[in-house]
Amino acid sequence: MKIFVIASNIPYRQDKQSGITAVHIQSYEFINSLLTQGYSIVLQIIFNIYHGETLSRQDLTELAYLKTRGVEILDIVYSEDFYPPANRRLMNKVFSRLKSCFSIKVPLPDYYPAIVLADLIGKRIDKKNCDFIFTIASPEGLAATYKYRAIPTVAFQGDIDFKPALVSLKNYYIFTKNIFDFLFKTIVFPVKLLWILQYRRAHIKLMRDVEVIANATDCNVGFYRKHTLNRSFFIGTVWRVPEKDTEVEMFQFKKPIKIIGHAGNLNATGSTYGLRFLLKELVPELTKIMKNLDYQIHIIGGGKPAPGLEPLLKQEKVVVRGFVKDLDEELFQSDIFLFLNNFGPHLAAYSRHMIAWSMKLCLVCHSNSKKTIPQIEHKKNALLGKNSKELAEAIFQAATNRNLNIKVRRGGYDTFQKYFSPDVFMKTITAEAAIVLKERAAKIAGVQ
Numbered sequence: 001m002k003i004f005v006i007a008s009n010i011p012y013r014q015d016k017q018s019g020i021t022a023v024h025i026q027s028y029e030f031i032n033s034l035l036t037q038g039y040s041i042v043l044q045i046i047f048n049i050y051h052g053e054t055l056s057r058q059d060l061t062e063l064a065y066l067k068t069r070g071v072e073i074l075d076i077v078y079s080e081d082f083y084p085p086a087n088r089r090l091m092n093k094v095f096s097r098l099k100s101c102f103s104i105k106v107p108l109p110d111y112y113p114a115i116v117l118a119d120l121i122g123k124r125i126d127k128k129n130c131d132f133i134f135t136i137a138s139p140e141g142l143a144a145t146y147k148y149r150a151i152p153t154v155a156f157q158g159d160i161d162f163k164p165a166l167v168s169l170k171n172y173y174i175f176t177k178n179i180f181d182f183l184f185k186t187i188v189f190p191v192k193l194l195w196i197l198q199y200r201r202a203h204i205k206l207m208r209d210v211e212v213i214a215n216a217t218d219c220n221v222g223f224y225r226k227h228t229l230n231r232s233f234f235i236g237t238v239w240r241v242p243e244k245d246t247e248v249e250m251f252q253f254k255k256p257i258k259i260i261g262h263a264g265n266l267n268a269t270g271s272t273y274g275l276r277f278l279l280k281e282l283v284p285e286l287t288k289i290m291k292n293l294d295y296q297i298h299i300i301g302g303g304k305p306a307p308g309l310e311p312l313l314k315q316e317k318v319v320v321r322g323f324v325k326d327l328d329e330e331l332f333q334s335d336i337f338l339f340l341n342n343f344g345p346h347l348a349a350y351s352r353h354m355i356a357w358s359m360k361l362c363l364v365c366h367s368n369s370k371k372t373i374p375q376i377e378h379k380k381n382a383l384l385g386k387n388s389k390e391l392a393e394a395i396f397q398a399a400t401n402r403n404l405n406i407k408v409r410r411g412g413y414d415t416f417q418k419y420f421s422p423d424v425f426m427k428t429i430t431a432e433a434a435i436v437l438k439e440r441a442a443k444i445a446g447v448q
Helices: 022-036 057-068 090-101 113-128 139-144 163-170 181-207 218-228 269-289 310-314 327-332 351-358 388-400 402-420 422-447
Strands: 002-007 040-045 132-136 153-157 212-215 231-234 257-263 295-300 318-322 336-339 363-366 383-385
Touching: 002 022, 002 113, 002 139, 022 040, 022 132, 022 351, 022 422, 040 113, 090 181, 113 139, 132 139, 132 422, 139 181, 153 422, 163 181, 163 269, 181 218, 212 218, 212 422, 218 231, 231 422, 257 269, 257 327, 257 388, 269 295, 269 310, 269 388, 295 327, 310 318, 336 351, 336 388, 351 363, 351 402, 363 388, 383 388, 388 402, 402 422
Parallel strands: 002 040, 002 132, 132 153, 153 212, 212 231, 257 295, 257 336, 295 318, 336 363, 363 383
Antiparallel strands: none
């Protein structure tokens, strides 16, 4: 079977430099797994506006490595090819958004400008004789294959595209520092809300064109089933298996106890909710329950937190690390891996759940995480809490009960291997694609 893979980034084997996100690593793991299983891969990269118009030395190294593995890499499409620089200027962007807000027709190109690539990408697909298209968290890839009917499209979806913007707007006071609060509420808020509602219409229209939607987040499955009527299912997400292995039974508590309070960009939507809950509610509870323990809460990640959170980073026991080059080693040396991004209204099956499990860490997370990954089980592969008191108690137990800590580590790794290893993930994807191909063949036979 030959697969036409579309990504909006360079697949990376490691995340040891700034700017490399989870999607870079996942893209590589998807492709590597397909190659291992004997599939042929044609890779089309369509960069989003966050990538520059040149390739770094490491980008070139990663692409060269994929070529040695037999991946056919097509000419990269840069964002300037479908998103003119003029549209990035502030006034042009404001005018474009206002126009989109009041459009009666669904303004698909305004939200997914890569749709203009349809002819180019369609011709490239036609030449490669592939069996199906697989897009990796790539709105650009879905737009560029919109209305392409020759072979089916399987889309791996992380977020529902418009939702981060919607939850950020609803709680704008957390994310922005508005001096003119009245003007924001009366003018900016309504316009932004209209823009997001149009974004929602555009996203639904785009996704109705996709035959299979593989969701990283379980609570997103119903949205696509309801609004697109297409095949939508939960698959979760993956992470690479670390080169370094750790023997869980050898775990011993550090002095001081090392808690990873946050790992990731400090100003992302989910990060903002998680950090706010950690710094405003959980840290005070930990101060009470762990007063006789020596511990540190490490905050890892680049960027600046939302207004109002920065002063809270100066609390006792909180250690701000910024970007760290060897994140794996930092996590391996932790006693507890705390993940709170799902405290807020923006729920997602973040890759950090998988990072914790694949690295045999002791995962403590908000109980909302179970809504995103049903395989999460309290005291089996994670410790859960629905509020600051319950989470503080869970952290205390993980910091004082070595047997429980080891049990969670072992259970998390077993869960990762059973459900979310790259090979398991891609076998599910190819099986779904095979079903669609079989259904297509049956329809064609029926017509004839």
